[in-house]
Amino acid sequence: MAKKVAVLAVNPVNGAGLFQYLETFFENEIPYKTFAVAEAAQIKTNSGISLQADDVVANLKGKEDEYDALVFACGDAMPKFGENAGSPFNQDMLAVIKTFDDKGKLLIGHCAAALLFDNLGIGKGKRVALHPFIKSVVKGCIGTDEKTVIDGNIYTVQTENAVSLLLPNLLKALK
Amino acid sequence: MAKKVAVLAVNPVNGAGLFQYLETFFENEIPYKTFAVAEAAQIKTNSGISLQADDVVANLKGKEDEYDALVFACGDAMPKFGENAGSPFNQDMLAVIKTFDDKGKLLIGHCAAALLFDNLGIGKGKRVALHPFIKSVVKGCIGTDEKTVIDGNIYTVQTENAVSLLLPNLLKALK
Numbered sequence: 075m076a077k078k079v080a081v082l083a084v085n086p087v088n089g090a091g092l093f094q095y096l097e098t099f100f101e102n103e104i105p106y107k108t109f110a111v112a113e114a115a116q117i118k119t120n121s122g123i124s125l126q127a128d129d130v131v132a133n134l135k136g137k138e139d140e141y142d143a144l145v146f147a148c149g150d151a152m153p154k155f156g157e158n159a160g161s162p163f164n165q166d167m168l169a170v171i172k173t174f175d176d177k178g179k180l181l182i183g184h185c186a187a188a189l190l191f192d193n194l195g196i197g198k199g200k201r202v203a204l205h206p207f208i209k210s211v212v213k214g215c216i217g218t219d220e221k222t223v224i225d226g227n228i229y230t231v232q233t234e235n236a237v238s239l240l241l242p243n244l245l246k247a248l249k
Numbered sequence: 250m251a252k253k254v255a256v257l258a259v260n261p262v263n264g265a266g267l268f269q270y271l272e273t274f275f276e277n278e279i280p281y282k283t284f285a286v287a288e289a290a291q292i293k294t295n296s297g298i299s300l301q302a303d304d305v306v307a308n309l310k311g312k313e314d315e316y317d318a319l320v321f322a323c324g325d326a327m328p329k330f331g332e333n334a335g336s337p338f339n340q341d342m343l344a345v346i347k348t349f350d351d352k353g354k355l356l357i358g359h360c361a362a363a364l365l366f367d368n369l370g371i372g373k374g375k376r377v378a379l380h381p382f383i384k385s386v387v388k389g390c391i392g393t394d395e396k397t398v399i400d401g402n403i404y405t406v407q408t409e410n411a412v413s414l415l416l417p418n419l420l421k422a423l424k
Contacts, residue, residue, distance in 0.1 A: 090272040093264030096296040108298065121271035126299040235413060
């Protein structure tokens with residue numbers, strides 16, 4: 075049976091990244107549910123389009139066991155993450171990511187995903203793909219210049235422009 | 250000054266295709282407005298996410314002169330297009346596409362876009378990229394196996410998975 079995926083979408087989210095995952099899951103019959111990293115399920119793309127996630131991240135907390143994998147869909151919320159790190163939805167997001175890792179589930183994400191994982195002490199000694207601007211910022215993870223890296227349960231991609239390179243191997247892991 | 254783009258989104262639309270155009274336009278300061286090919290501006294992606302377009306295609310009709318280029322974002326609405334071709338929003342879409350071509354504006358699209366153009370008598374003798382299933386169906390256009398083709402004012406892409414290959418040349422034309 076296909077594994078079930080929880081998809082985190084920050085607000086605003088890069089729609090090109092988010093929907094490359096979602097349309098691929100849809101076409102391959104991988105079950106998924108989207109969670110807005112926000113107070114409400116209606117969020118925006120970087121490009122200004124309103125979209126409706128299935129739920130908010132607060133309601134994923136405590137239900138991590140219902141899923142096998144977590145996707146972090148990055149977006150323009152992240153450059154300002156430092157200013158808003160204390161908000162309940164961001165704290166919920168961090169807790170959820172940590173729980174998925176503690177339980178050995180798959181963690182998937184592009185752009186700043188690896189930095190979030192690193193800040194949580196996830197992926198120590200593991201190689202990651204991440205936005206070139208933050209390559210030198212990660213401490214426990216090993217930043218690379220690669221477009222996409224799979225190391226253990228951590229699936230990372232440099233930017234939304236490389237998500238398509240990860241998808242074939244991600245599908246193998248999820249089917 | 251950057252050219253202004255009208256973006257048609259069918260219902261349901263492939264979100265991966267749609268948002269590769271939109272996020273790229275956003276990041277490159279290309280002005281754009283989205284139009285749902287539907288009765289209402291709220292439509293869905295193939296993957297089931299509700300999103301809000303800026304307007305509906307009926308309100309683009311007669312205002313084509315405000316734009317320099319038209320993107321057709323394909324989706325799962327298209328395999329059923331034949332059943333719904335007579336609906337007002339599909340008739341409006343066809344009229345708008347024809348007007349953009351009559352005025353020599355850029356026509357851009359992936360997957361079944363070239364088939365729509367072909368049915369309207371647009372792009373006669375011009376080479377197009379299109380979904381492999383419909384390569385032999387086009388009559389006036391010349392179907393190819395290429396990922397992306399630019400021929401005159403017609404910019405076509407095989408599927409949403411190749412949109413990124415068109416974008417650099419599309420940006421040159423729009424800036």
